[in-house]
Amino acid sequence: MKQVLHIKNMVCNRCIKVVKEELEKLDIQIEDIELGKVAISKSLDTSQTEEVRTVLHDNGFELIDDKKSQLIDRIKTIIIEKTHYSNEGKELVNFSEVIANEAGYDYSYLSKLFSSVEGITIEKYIINQKIEKVKELLVYGELTLNEISYQLGYSSVQHLSNQFKKVTGLTPSHFKKVKENKRKPLDEV
Structure with missing residues (x-):
């Protein structure tokens, strides 16, 4: 079976x-x-x-x-796939809709469950994943900040920069200058 x-x-x-x-x-x-x-x-x-x-x-x-842990892991997997591995335009991703559809539950239920178990909101988790992707792209140095902003669906470079500084304490340009690798493995984000 x-x-x-x-x-x-x-x-x-x-x-x-x-x-x-x-x-x-x-x-x-x-x-x-x-x-x-x-x-x-x-x-x-x-x-x-x-x-x-x-x-x-x-x-x-x-x-x-257990089912709740499986559901939370499924939410994380959906977010990681869409943020790090998806080839579709990230500017078009409506995470709440995608998560609800792919997990098969109402988003408000999933959001409450995720927050109660993980201690952060789904939105904060998405932001953390996006910032890790920004770090990766900055380290590679192949894209401009404007291209990274567009690729990850930010409304502007300023929005990305503000969010990046809030999460990391550094501006994207300062992060790029710092030679230490401050990236985290995805399962630790």
Whole structure:
């Protein structure tokens, strides 16, 4: 019987690769794998579940069992996908609509649940993810601040700069001059 495993901190394509390789080492047949979840061909027994839990933990992931945690992880995955990996125009993303549609729940319910468990609002989480993407793009140095602002859906460079300074304490230009890498892994944002 098919089973879906929900996995916390699985936020990039390398994460998918690592999880896939580790599950294959345990002879677990994968039917489908994407950010945050893996569909396997047959249900795991208790000892297999513990093996999976251990191997995931050893690689910085976590098996999520309860529905609310799965829902919160799904919200985070949607935001990370849209902010960091989506090729569609980010200026068009209405996060509340996208999150409600993809998670299958009313946005106000999701917003309250997220805030109560995570201690920050979904909006603040989105801002933090966007700022991490700005940092990444600034470090690469391939785009102007104006292009970054447009790509991430900011109304203006000034709006991006103000938000960036509020979150990091630095202006984007000062951040770019500082040679230390102040970026965070996505699962720590």
